[in-house]
Amino acid sequence: MSARVLDGKAIAAAIENEVAEGVAALKRDAGVTPRLSVLLVGSFAPSKIYVRNKARSAERAGIRSEVLEMPESSRTAEVLARVEALNADADVDGILVQLPLPGGVEEMRVIERLSPEKDVDCLTPYNMGRLLLGTQPWSPCTPAGIMEILRRSGIPVEGRRAVIVGRSNIVGKPLAVLMLRANATVVMCHTRTADLEGECRRADILVAAAGRAALIGARHIAPGATVIDVGINRVESRAEAERLFGGDPERLREVERKGSTLVGDVHPTEARERAGALTPVPGGVGPLTVAMLLRNTLEAARRRRPG
Numbered sequence: 001m002s003a004r005v006l007d008g009k010a011i012a013a014a015i016e017n018e019v020a021e022g023v024a025a026l027k028r029d030a031g032v033t034p035r036l037s038v039l040l041v042g043s044f045a046p047s048k049i050y051v052r053n054k055a056r057s058a059e060r061a062g063i064r065s066e067v068l069e070m071p072e073s074s075r076t077a078e079v080l081a082r083v084e085a086l087n088a089d090a091d092v093d094g095i096l097v098q099l100p101l102p103g104g105v106e107e108m109r110v111i112e113r114l115s116p117e118k119d120v121d122c123l124t125p126y127n128m129g130r131l132l133l134g135t136q137p138w139s140p141c142t143p144a145g146i147m148e149i150l151r152r153s154g155i156p157v158e159g160r161r162a163v164i165v166g167r168s169n170i171v172g173k174p175l176a177v178l179m180l181r182a183n184a185t186v187v188m189c190h191t192r193t194a195d196l197e198g199e200c201r202r203a204d205i206l207v208a209a210a211g212r213a214a215l216i217g218a219r220h221i222a223p224g225a226t227v228i229d230v231g232i233n234r235v236e237s238r239a240e241a242e243r244l245f246g247g248d249p250e251r252l253r254e255v256e257r258k259g260s261t262l263v264g265d266v267h268p269t270e271a272r273e274r275a276g277a278l279t280p281v282p283g284g285v286g287p288l289t290v291a292m293l294l295r296n297t298l299e300a301a302r303r304r305r306p307g
């Protein structure tokens with residue numbers, strides 16, 4: 001068996017085009033161009049890459065975006081002050097605080113200070129509560145992107161057994177809510193689940209979001225299951241790349257050229273031989289996270305400034 005690869009890039013491009021159409025209509029009908037402000041604190045290299053990709057995608061969709069950088073040494077009070085200024089700026093429709101924040105900044109205090117109507121990744125306790133109740137107008141970006149991958153790939157969710165490995169506030173927990181809303185039977189697992197392999201093997205849809213490279217292997221996957229890989233981990237060893245990618249020359253060249261290559265939370269070679277459908281890393285869930293951020297920003301602008 002060779003798994004069908006779910007093309008996150010193509011799906012994200014389709015959503016981006018839809019957002020661009022919505023932005024153009026809002027500008028034409030209400031004279032409003034949505035504005036997204038991304039707050040980047042510190043110099044964490046992956047965050048800089050993510051933020052750059054978000055800014056480029058926003059520009060393509062016609063959304064005004066800005067990246068507000070603060071130094072690694074920033075104190076909690078300084079970050080809170082910047083968030084308050086964005087909350088008060090009537091021209092800002094969406095605020096994204098890029099996580100993780102440096103160790104010296106109290107992350108939860110910053111999240112709690114975000115205006116719920118501008119919280120386009122649905123991180124605030126208020127918006128998370130509304131998500132649970134089914135009244136939140138948009139959903140966290142990565143879980144929403146996963147649901148779009150499934151829907152647009154023609155993979156049914158209703159009545160299926162969905163096993164989620166990972167219990168983060170950003171992915172695992174909100175995804176469980178969205179899956180339940182779509183009438184899946186949801187099982188939440190994590191790295192301390194007693195029989196993780198057995199639970200995973202019973203999944204029709206298996207989502208790996210535990211933050212551990214290649215945690216999920218063939219022994220975790222039922223033949224024909226759909227596997228959604230949320231993980232992004234770096235492999236810097238040629239020997240490890242050979243183990244994970246079966247000697248794929250492109251991946252080995254990438255390690256030699258760049259010093260690393262990316263792998264998700266799923267063993268790519270083993271999953272390809274056992275799953276029915278699989279999201280790649282990169283090019284799977286990642287592009288959808290950005291696309292859903294744009295869609296959420298457009299929706300926030302429509303609700304804040306209906307014209």
